[in-house]
Amino acid sequence: xxxxxxxxTVIPFKGVGKHRPExxxxxxxxxxxxxxxxxxxxxxxxxxEALRKCGIRDGMTISTHHHLxxxxxxxxxxxxxxxxMGVKDLVWFPSASFPCNDxxxxxxxxxxxxxxxxxxxxxxGRYVSDGKMKGTAVLRSHGGxxxxxxxxxxxxxxxxxxxxxxxxxxNAKGTGGKSACxxxxxxKADSMYATKVIVVTDNLIDLPCFPMEIxxxxxxxxxxxxxxxxxxxxxxxxxxxxxxxxxxxxxxxxAKFIEKSGILKDGVTMQAGAGGTSLAxxxxxxxxxxxxxxxxxxxxxxxxxxxxxMLEEGQMGFILDAQAFDLxxxxxxxxxxxxxxxxxxxxxxxxxxxxxxxxxxxxxxGATEVDLNFNGNVVTHSDGYLLHGIGGWQNCLHARxxxxxxxxxxxxxxxxxxEVTTLCGPGELIDVIITExxxxxxxxxxxxxxxxxxxxxxxxxxxxxxxxxxxICGKPxxxxxxxxxxxxIKWVDGTVIxxxxxxxx
Amino acid sequence: xxxxxxxxxxxxxxxxxxxxxxxELKNEGGIIIDLNSKVIVLYGESIKELTVEILQxxxxxxxxxxxxxxxxxxxxxxxxxxxxxxxxxxxxxEYLPEFISENGYSTTRDRFRFSRLYLxxxxxxxxxxxGLHSADxxxxxxxxxxxxxxxxxxxxxxxxxxxxxxxxxxxxMVRINQGExxxxxxxxxxxxxxNLILIPKCESADYIKRVDQEISKIKSSLNLSLNLNLNLNLNLNLxxxxxxxxxxxxxxxxxxxxxxxxxxxGMAIGLEDYxxxxxxxxxxxxxxxxxxxxxxxxxxxxxxxxxxxxxxSDVADxxxxxxxxxxxxxxxxxxxxxxxxxxxxxxxQGFAPDEAEIEKSKKIVLAFTEAKSKGLGVVALGSKMxxxxxxxxxxxxxxxxxxxxxxxxxxxxxxxxxxxx
Numbered sequence: 001x002x003x004x005x006x007x008x009t010v011i012p013f014k015g016v017g018k019h020r021p022e023x024x025x026x027x028x029x030x031x032x033x034x035x036x037x038x039x040x041x042x043x044x045x046x047x048x049e050a051l052r053k054c055g056i057r058d059g060m061t062i063s064t065h066h067h068l069x070x071x072x073x074x075x076x077x078x079x080x081x082x083x084x085m086g087v088k089d090l091v092w093f094p095s096a097s098f099p100c101n102d103x104x105x106x107x108x109x110x111x112x113x114x115x116x117x118x119x120x121x122x123x124x125g126r127y128v129s130d131g132k133m134k135g136t137a138v139l140r141s142h143g144g145x146x147x148x149x150x151x152x153x154x155x156x157x158x159x160x161x162x163x164x165x166x167x168x169x170x171n172a173k174g175t176g177g178k179s180a181c182x183x184x185x186x187x188k189a190d191s192m193y194a195t196k197v198i199v200v201t202d203n204l205i206d207l208p209c210f211p212m213e214i215x216x217x218x219x220x221x222x223x224x225x226x227x228x229x230x231x232x233x234x235x236x237x238x239x240x241x242x243x244x245x246x247x248x249x250x251x252x253x254x255a256k257f258i259e260k261s262g263i264l265k266d267g268v269t270m271q272a273g274a275g276g277t278s279l280a281x282x283x284x285x286x287x288x289x290x291x292x293x294x295x296x297x298x299x300x301x302x303x304x305x306x307x308x309x310m311l312e313e314g315q316m317g318f319i320l321d322a323q324a325f326d327l328x329x330x331x332x333x334x335x336x337x338x339x340x341x342x343x344x345x346x347x348x349x350x351x352x353x354x355x356x357x358x359x360x361x362x363x364x365x366g367a368t369e370v371d372l373n374f375n376g377n378v379v380t381h382s383d384g385y386l387l388h389g390i391g392g393w394q395n396c397l398h399a400r401x402x403x404x405x406x407x408x409x410x411x412x413x414x415x416x417x418x419e420v421t422t423l424c425g426p427g428e429l430i431d432v433i434i435t436e437x438x439x440x441x442x443x444x445x446x447x448x449x450x451x452x453x454x455x456x457x458x459x460x461x462x463x464x465x466x467x468x469x470x471x472i473c474g475k476p477x478x479x480x481x482x483x484x485x486x487x488x489i490k491w492v493d494g495t496v497i498x499x500x501x502x503x504x505x
Numbered sequence: 506x507x508x509x510x511x512x513x514x515x516x517x518x519x520x521x522x523x524x525x526x527x528x529e530l531k532n533e534g535g536i537i538i539d540l541n542s543k544v545i546v547l548y549g550e551s552i553k554e555l556t557v558e559i560l561q562x563x564x565x566x567x568x569x570x571x572x573x574x575x576x577x578x579x580x581x582x583x584x585x586x587x588x589x590x591x592x593x594x595x596x597x598x599e600y601l602p603e604f605i606s607e608n609g610y611s612t613t614r615d616r617f618r619f620s621r622l623y624l625x626x627x628x629x630x631x632x633x634x635x636g637l638h639s640a641d642x643x644x645x646x647x648x649x650x651x652x653x654x655x656x657x658x659x660x661x662x663x664x665x666x667x668x669x670x671x672x673x674x675x676x677x678m679v680r681i682n683q684g685e686x687x688x689x690x691x692x693x694x695x696x697x698x699x700n701l702i703l704i705p706k707c708e709s710a711d712y713i714k715r716v717d718q719e720i721s722k723i724k725s726s727l728n729l730s731l732n733l734n735l736n737l738n739l740n741l742n743l744x745x746x747x748x749x750x751x752x753x754x755x756x757x758x759x760x761x762x763x764x765x766x767x768x769x770x771g772m773a774i775g776l777e778d779y780x781x782x783x784x785x786x787x788x789x790x791x792x793x794x795x796x797x798x799x800x801x802x803x804x805x806x807x808x809x810x811x812x813x814x815x816x817x818s819d820v821a822d823x824x825x826x827x828x829x830x831x832x833x834x835x836x837x838x839x840x841x842x843x844x845x846x847x848x849x850x851x852x853x854q855g856f857a858p859d860e861a862e863i864e865k866s867k868k869i870v871l872a873f874t875e876a877k878s879k880g881l882g883v884v885a886l887g888s889k890m891x892x893x894x895x896x897x898x899x900x901x902x903x904x905x906x907x908x909x910x911x912x913x914x915x916x917x918x919x920x921x922x923x924x925x926x
Binding site: 245246248249382383384410411412413436437472473474476477479 | 521522543544545546547548549550551575576577578579633634637638845846847
């Protein structure tokens with residue numbers, strides 16, 4: 001475990017709930033109205049002009065949000081401009097990255113960017129795992145990102161926030177316009193804590209832009225462009241439940257488990273991701289709620305049309321929403337007063353006076369690996385390569401009942417291993433593993449084990465499941481690493497829970 | 506040598522759990538392997554070891570092997586490599602993967618065959634988890650779902666699959682090709698504990714007899730313990746036959762076909778080919794195939810075998826499937842083929858006796874038992890008279906319900922006195 005990363009001291013993981021931070025929250029410099037136009041018109045000619053006016057310099061931290069998903073046209077542009085200006089060693093601090101950000105590799109190569117503190121998918125992940133990035137990558141959960149911003153662990157110099165709708169004062173929201181994405185809550189912390197804030201929109205409207213997800217009082221400049229994103233890639237026209245029979249089997253088993261164990265009940269609060277399997281689970285759960293005449297008190301999104309259906313048909317009281325995954329969700333946010341934008345700023349931050357995650361009854365998540373101690377990994381595969389970010393996964397582990405619904409093996413790669421390649425979440429927080437070949441319950445949860453005795457569900461030990469997979473796939477070898485650390489994994493409280501080393505060439 | 510470069514298997518962006526192998530024999534240089542694999546870090550070494558082992562098994566010392574792998578399990582790699590080898594050299598050797606102990610089970614003649622899941626014989630990705638979907642039987646298909654140029658590699662894959670994949674108690678079936686090719690297919694499946702052979706486009710009892718003869722020939726010439734690593738007397742392990750009637754001529758000869766061998770346990774109908782043979786469109790209403798279907802049911806029942814209905818090909822339409830299953834059952838069919846796992850629960854539910862049927866049957870059988878014990882000649886349920894055939898049908902339903910575990914075999918002892926009529 002390193003003591004210093006990117007020139008900053010780090011605190012190693014102490015255990016769940018053991019780290020008590022000290023000191024006060026970070027804050028940006030105090031601005032003054034005398035520096036800003038009286039008419040409230042902060043529009044400037046171009047993104048480049050805005051960046052120059054913000055005084056972009058070597059070594060600065062630039063942040064962006066990911067609400068435009070794979071249709072984002074803004075993030076890459078920032079670094080294209082910076083590269084053109086000859087700026088070097090920037091730190092990119094996105095709330096997540098997508099395949100559309102693969103071209104950023106160019107700016108890592110030419111030294112414009114020193115490192116990424118955020119997620120690293122696909123080619124970006126491989127680039128980092130191969131040791132090509134100058135600085136050390138830092139991966140945080142959504143909540144961890146907010147924690148880092150508020151604690152000053154990351155001091156954002158310039159936040160560049162794409163907004164589907166904005167007014168000239170800088171008030172902005174995620175609905176309206178041709179690039180609507182629903183909500184832009186991930187930008188909230190950035191807007192409040194960055195030294196300089198630029199709002200980029202392709203839909204400038206008259207004052208007031210309401211509701212104000214970003215408040216203009218925090219904004220320095222507003223830039224108007226033709227397109228901030230590609231609509232079809234921002235939100236899916238429609239999300240679909242998985243068609244894979246194997247994944248449907250896992251979804252079915254998951255629904256049966258939560259029903260038979262009794263954790264699914266009237267008034268339940270729950271969250272599931274937006275992957276095909278999770279959506280299928282949502283559909284099955286909806287059927288059960290309907291059949292029993294029950295209602296979920298609230299669900300937390302990333303929302304999709306399936307969650308919206310539950311809301312509209314009366315099986316869900318409220319949706320608190322951090323991001324919208326499809327057009328139905330966007331529309332529901334616009335039209336339905338019970339569909340409430342609720343950023344991770346509020347839902348996930350661990351350095352706050354309580355957060356939503358521990359109040360949730362059922363959390364259904366995925367993982368790349370799980371080990372015999374129920375520890376989980378979401379950032380690397382068993383081949384050692386970084387492949388995606390943490391998202392809200394670590395934050396969600398604090399729910400009352402955490403279920404990982406995962407296939408036993410994916411294309412010959414076993415998911416249950418002796419020891420996770422990268423520790424992202426400690427086993428004490430993971431309650432149930434549900435695979436297509438059986439269900440394993442954490443021995444710490446005797447109550448759950450008792451609740452499904454005699455239920456007819458295929459309950460096995462993790463070891464039994466692991467052996468089953470290895471019999472089919474063969475016993476895998478482990479990847480070889482160099483000493484060099486290429487990325488650190490932060491826990492929700494800012495401590496370092498694990499590191500990722502360079503793949504041996 | 507037959508050709509200089511062999512190629513077997515599948516690759517491409519949509520392919521998973523499979524591999525494509527290119528093999529070129531050389532005169533020197535040893536065995537050179539160019540491996541491109543999704544799982545190279547985890548299994549690269551073992552894949553290379555396996556490749557060398559197999560080539561050595563076939564006596565090949567010098568070759569260049571290129572493998573493009575998307576997570577193929579070892580038995581799949583072995584099948585592809587064996588196919589490539591056999592394109593280049595003549596050999597009778599077979600590289601047989603371990604026969605897992607779970608695969609030694611046999612099935613019975615009167616087993617429920619409500620649902621049978623078709624699996625394309627050259628698509629390993631769909632086979633691995635097939636057993637999880639609780640179909641009564643799985644069909645590894647060598648016939649229509651395998652392209653002509655892929656039939657050689659499919660046979661070897663199916664052979665290896667029979668040995669290595671645990672289908673979790675599902676009846677292990679293979680649909681062989683027509684004609685001579687089908688008889689050759691038998692050599693790849695009989696020694697590996699296939700439970701049932703589906704014989705497509707069957708038009709005459711003769712072919713059934715030929716299949717029977719070929720199976721006996723193979724069984725008797727086998728040195729069992731070598732192949733199965735088990736002390737299994739193959740003669741005790743029955744291999745059943747299920748002809749598929751897919752033409753007008755087949756329909757005419759249905760009764761003869763059903764009686765052609767004592768190993769025939771069921772007869773299926775293939776409506777796509779049948780309606781094509783008639784020159785008509787297949788409709789969901791099915792009027793055009795009513796004669797064929799009822800004839801098949803009749804012939805099957807007369808011969809004492811299970812009549813099995815055709816697959817329903819619209820995988821997205823669950824509602825119509827449900828309707829079709831009910832009609833199918835009402836006509837006398839005892840099962841249906843499926844082409845997608847999501848059809849299985851609906852088909853199973855449709856053919857299995859439902860609660861209302863079971864309750865009604867219980868009442869009838871009870872009334873019959875009571876009447877018998879009182880020495881009465883007439884069975885009555887309330888004011889209605891119950892004829893013997895009705896009692897027989899009710900008893901059959903009860904038997905089915907008991908066998909399926911819906912009710913216990915001594916259900917009749919557990920009826921409280923007040924409940925008796």
